[in-house]
Amino acid sequence: MNIRICVVVICIVFCALSLVGCKRAEVKPAAGLQVVTTLFPLYDFARTIAGDKAQVTMLLPPGVEPHTFEPKPEEVIRISRAGLFIYTSRYMEPWAEKIVSGIDSTALRVINAGEKVSYRAVAGKDVHEGGKEHGNDRKGMDPHIWLDFTNASLIVDAILDGFVAADPGNSALYRQNAETLKARLAALDQRYRSSLSTCSTRKLLHGGHYTFGYLAGRYNLDYHALSGISSDSEPSAERMIALIREIKSSGTTYLFAEELLSPRLTETLAQEAGVGILMLHGAHNVSRDDLSRNVSFFDLMERNLEQLQKGLSCRPK
Numbered sequence: 350m351n352i353r354i355c356v357v358v359i360c361i362v363f364c365a366l367s368l369v370g371c372k373r374a375e376v377k378p379a380a381g382l383q384v385v386t387t388l389f390p391l392y393d394f395a396r397t398i399a400g401d402k403a404q405v406t407m408l409l410p411p412g413v414e415p416h417t418f419e420p421k422p423e424e425v426i427r428i429s430r431a432g433l434f435i436y437t438s439r440y441m442e443p444w445a446e447k448i449v450s451g452i453d454s455t456a457l458r459v460i461n462a463g464e465k466v467s468y469r470a471v472a473g474k475d476v477h478e479g480g481k482e483h484g485n486d487r488k489g490m491d492p493h494i495w496l497d498f499t500n501a502s503l504i505v506d507a508i509l510d511g512f513v514a515a516d517p518g519n520s521a522l523y524r525q526n527a528e529t530l531k532a533r534l535a536a537l538d539q540r541y542r543s544s545l546s547t548c549s550t551r552k553l554l555h556g557g558h559y560t561f562g563y564l565a566g567r568y569n570l571d572y573h574a575l576s577g578i579s580s581d582s583e584p585s586a587e588r589m590i591a592l593i594r595e596i597k598s599s600g601t602t603y604l605f606a607e608e609l610l611s612p613r614l615t616e617t618l619a620q621e622a623g624v625g626i627l628m629l630h631g632a633h634n635v636s637r638d639d640l641s642r643n644v645s646f647f648d649l650m651e652r653n654l655e656q657l658q659k660g661l662s663c664r665p666k
């Protein structure tokens with residue numbers, strides 16, 4: 350065999366092998382049920398329920414502001430190819446209903462995970478008007494339902510219903526995983542209740558958007574936030590002055606700030622009032638770092654509890 354023939358033979362063999370490789374990659378079907386979720390708590394609960402029986406992804410890119418998020422065309426395509434799409438409510442994801450109604454897929458099941466939750470109406474005095482809110486639906490109802498752990502448990506139920514309907518063959522495993530999750534949520538609720546019952550102040554002063562209304566309501570804290578229920582709402586100068594006055598008169602030594610948002614305003618307020626800053630996590634979304642470290646909703650809530658105990662001077666139990 351001369352060299353030229355040899356090269357040709359090697360080429361043919363190589364091409365044939367690479368074609369086989371390509372073909373395999375192309376025809377490989379996606380394994381199991383495909384689930385697309387919007388916010389981090391849904392993603393974390395859904396992946397726990399799924400175990401290794403379904404593939405769960407989060408629509409929000411890590412670190413992205415969730416209140417102003419709207420899916421791009423390629424993200425709409427991801428939803429259209431899924432077997433299950435899970436969102437929290439039209440108050441949080443006002444785009445969801447419109448987008449799914451435009452998707453022509455018989456395989457897609459849509460779960461409104463906040464359907465059974467009782468919403469807190471947000472009164473004008475809580476929202477501290479002056480911020481810009483978009484659309485009627487976003488005004489009036491507080492969308493941060495996952496921060497009340499009894500609501501989080503109802504969200505788990507709704508996600509479970511979706512999994513069981515979409516993939517009944519694995520329903521026993523899904524039910525078992527959901528039960529474990531709900532037991533953890535109940536234990537977390539108990540721990541928050543007992544830890545936060547011993548604090549020397551009940552004033553939760555927050556230099557961010559109105560995120561922790563459910564948490565404050567459940568554990569009987571007096572919540573004051575700088576701005577409205579959407580994180581793009583901007584506080585008025587009067588509101589900033591009022592909050593500084595509130596901090597000074599409360600005798601607190603800490604102002605709470607929130608993760609994933611610019612700390613500039615909170616820093617100015619804390620400096621003006623002469624107090625320190627502690628971080629709280631709203632858990633709408635997570636940073637790229639937290640996502641790659643595989644943090645869970647429970648990790649974020651444990652961090653929050655530590656910060657709250659410090660900021661509200663609660664006695665350790």
Ligand SMILES: [Zn+2]
Nearest residue numbers: 560578579580
């Ligand atoms: Zn928010």
